[in-house]
Amino acid sequence: MIPSADTILQLIVQALLLGSIYVLMAVGLNVIYGVVKAINWAHGAFVMLGAYAAYWLYELYGISPYASAVFSAIALAAIGAFTHELLMKPFFGMRYFRAITLVVTYGLAILLINITRYMWTDVLRGVNLGVPPATIGAISISRPFLYGGLVAIALSILFYLMLKRTQIGRAARAVSESRKHAMLVGINPNVMSRFMVISGAAMAGVTGSLISTIFAVTPEMGSVLGIKAITIVILGGLGSYAGALIGGLMIGFAEASGTYFLGARYQPLLYFLTLLIVLSIKPTGIAGEE
Amino acid sequence: MLQVSEVDVSYGHFQVLSGVSLQVRDKELVTVIGSNGAGKTTLLSTIAGLLPPKRGEIRFMGKRIDGIPPYKVVEEGLVLVPEGRGNFSRLTVLENLELSAYTRRAKERKDETIEEVFNLFPILRERMHQKAGTLSGGEQQMLAIGRGLMARPKLLMLDEPSLGLAPKIVLQIFSILRRLKEEGITILLIEQNAHRALELADRAYLLETGRVAMQGRGEELLQDPRLRKLYLGI
Ligand SMILES: Nc1ncnc2c1ncn2[C@@H]1O[C@H](COP(=O)(O)OP(=O)(O)O)[C@@H](O)[C@H]1O
Numbered sequence: 416m417i418p419s420a421d422t423i424l425q426l427i428v429q430a431l432l433l434g435s436i437y438v439l440m441a442v443g444l445n446v447i448y449g450v451v452k453a454i455n456w457a458h459g460a461f462v463m464l465g466a467y468a469a470y471w472l473y474e475l476y477g478i479s480p481y482a483s484a485v486f487s488a489i490a491l492a493a494i495g496a497f498t499h500e501l502l503m504k505p506f507f508g509m510r511y512f513r514a515i516t517l518v519v520t521y522g523l524a525i526l527l528i529n530i531t532r533y534m535w536t537d538v539l540r541g542v543n544l545g546v547p548p549a550t551i552g553a554i555s556i557s558r559p560f561l562y563g564g565l566v567a568i569a570l571s572i573l574f575y576l577m578l579k580r581t582q583i584g585r586a587a588r589a590v591s592e593s594r595k596h597a598m599l600v601g602i603n604p605n606v607m608s609r610f611m612v613i614s615g616a617a618m619a620g621v622t623g624s625l626i627s628t629i630f631a632v633t634p635e636m637g638s639v640l641g642i643k644a645i646t647i648v649i650l651g652g653l654g655s656y657a658g659a660l661i662g663g664l665m666i667g668f669a670e671a672s673g674t675y676f677l678g679a680r681y682q683p684l685l686y687f688l689t690l691l692i693v694l695s696i697k698p699t700g701i702a703g704e705e
Numbered sequence: 706m707l708q709v710s711e712v713d714v715s716y717g718h719f720q721v722l723s724g725v726s727l728q729v730r731d732k733e734l735v736t737v738i739g740s741n742g743a744g745k746t747t748l749l750s751t752i753a754g755l756l757p758p759k760r761g762e763i764r765f766m767g768k769r770i771d772g773i774p775p776y777k778v779v780e781e782g783l784v785l786v787p788e789g790r791g792n793f794s795r796l797t798v799l800e801n802l803e804l805s806a807y808t809r810r811a812k813e814r815k816d817e818t819i820e821e822v823f824n825l826f827p828i829l830r831e832r833m834h835q836k837a838g839t840l841s842g843g844e845q846q847m848l849a850i851g852r853g854l855m856a857r858p859k860l861l862m863l864d865e866p867s868l869g870l871a872p873k874i875v876l877q878i879f880s881i882l883r884r885l886k887e888e889g890i891t892i893l894l895i896e897q898n899a900h901r902a903l904e905l906a907d908r909a910y911l912l913e914t915g916r917v918a919m920q921g922r923g924e925e926l927l928q929d930p931r932l933r934k935l936y937l938g939i
């Protein structure tokens with residue numbers, strides 16, 4: 416069956432909105448990568464915690480996930496600060512600190528996922544807002560996608576402008592280029608890297624709130640989303656803002672179209688295929704340097 | 706102004722500086738010359754707080770600064786333009802300059818200083834919105850010196866500013882250094898280009914395998930027969 420033009424348009428819009436949420440998740444991961452120079456394996460687990468926060472606040476107190484996103488952001492910022500001080504900073508400057516960070520955050524991911532499983536079991540949960548889709552012209556868009564996508568786009572742009580336009584953003588970029596040379600300018604690199612890890616974790620928290628209205632909330636989503644986030648940043652190019660944008664949208668697309676045409680089962684296959692093809696053409700990712 | 710006393714520095718068990726003492730007085734241009742591997746970069750890195758001395762002490766404006774981190778040393782007004790320039794290649798020229806006015810003292814006079822730097826290096830004004838990584842070697846060095854000035858240093862330390870530059874650009878860099886000196890900026894200059902450095906310097910130190918082998922006024926060292934033979938090739 417050939418889908419109609421409206422169906423395709425609807426699919427595209429939905430894919431872009433979902434992709435935007437992935438962009439926010441990937442920006443968070445990249446922001447952390449920028450200063451730590453290692454992938455935060457716990458990023459998916461951070462998103463999962465944000466999603467659980469949204470779920471419980473909605474379930475127990477009826478607070479909308481869009482409002483409680485602020486709480487998710489703060490809670491994950493605190494976890495981010497803890498991660499930076501205890502699991503990252505002690506290893507800065509060590510010879511194998513990238514490898515150490517990778518292993519340590521992998522351990523953190525397993526810990527967080529299993530604590531969640533222990534406390535709240537594997538039961539599928541989720542925030543059902545029960546709102547009808549928004550109709551725009553001939554297409555109708557699910558509201559969780561619409562709102563989630565718009566919030567994600569706004570936050571990604573805001574953070575981008577902060578990095579580009581403010582002195583703190585310049586300082587953060589300087590630290591991600593060279594801690595040593597940043598110090599010679601008068602920047603305390605630990606303050607900046609703490610700020611970036613906190614920001615990245617807070618973005619993961621917000622991503623979780625947005626995603627709680629779209630996907631089932633389970634402990635397992637911590638590892639699924641973690642792998643997804645890592646796929647996106649490797650696809651787009653590690654540490655690159657443009658890379659997070661392109662990678663996030665591509666995965667959103669691959670997923671939405673894959674689900675429509677092939678069924679949800681083939682999703683992972685589809686984005687690993689995308690990754691394989693892109694990396695065999697450009698090993699540093701689409702927008703990656705070096 | 707700067708007083709380095711009996712400083713030892715090592716990388717692991719490998720001792721690089723042994724009992725190095727040196728001083729820089731207000732408004733002086735002091736140079737440290739020495740062959741490759743003598744320990745010149747190590748000396749400046751230690752003063753800037755990047756390396757801890759094993760022994761000895763470093764005072765700046767009467768205050769002990771050894772053992773404090775580099776970003777605090779900058780706040781004291783002691784600024785290093787490091788070997789390899791230390792620009793941020795992914796930031797634009799303007800962003801590099803603005804960022805380098807990081808301390809409160811420097812921030813207050815940022816706009817005024819940027820204007821001065823642009824007057825000193827007009828090419829930087831033209832390249833203002835370009836990424837620093839796209840500049841030529843000479844422009845990179847100008848940016849590095851410009852960044853050093855943005856910090857409003859009381860003492861500016863430069864690690865081989867002429868390294869790897871074409872002779873014409875080297876001349877230009879040295880004439881800028883002369884101008885900075887005339888404007889009353891205190892400078893500690895490290896150079897392999899011993900001849901030019903000694904001509905410019907009020908006082909000079911010769912570093913040989915981590916020890917001060919000779920010191921005196923610039924022209925005195927220029928006249929020394931052994932130094933002429935070994936370092937000036939005359
Ligand atoms: N990070 C380092 N680790 C170990 N040895 C070093 C390091 N940096 C420099 N050295 C050694 O210290 C000595 C002095 O180096 P350096 O201070 O760079 O000399 P210069 O700047 O005069 O050329 C050299 O023998 C060099 O090999």
Ligand SMILES: [Mg+2]
Pocket residue numbers: 745746747788865
């Ligand atoms: Mg050197």
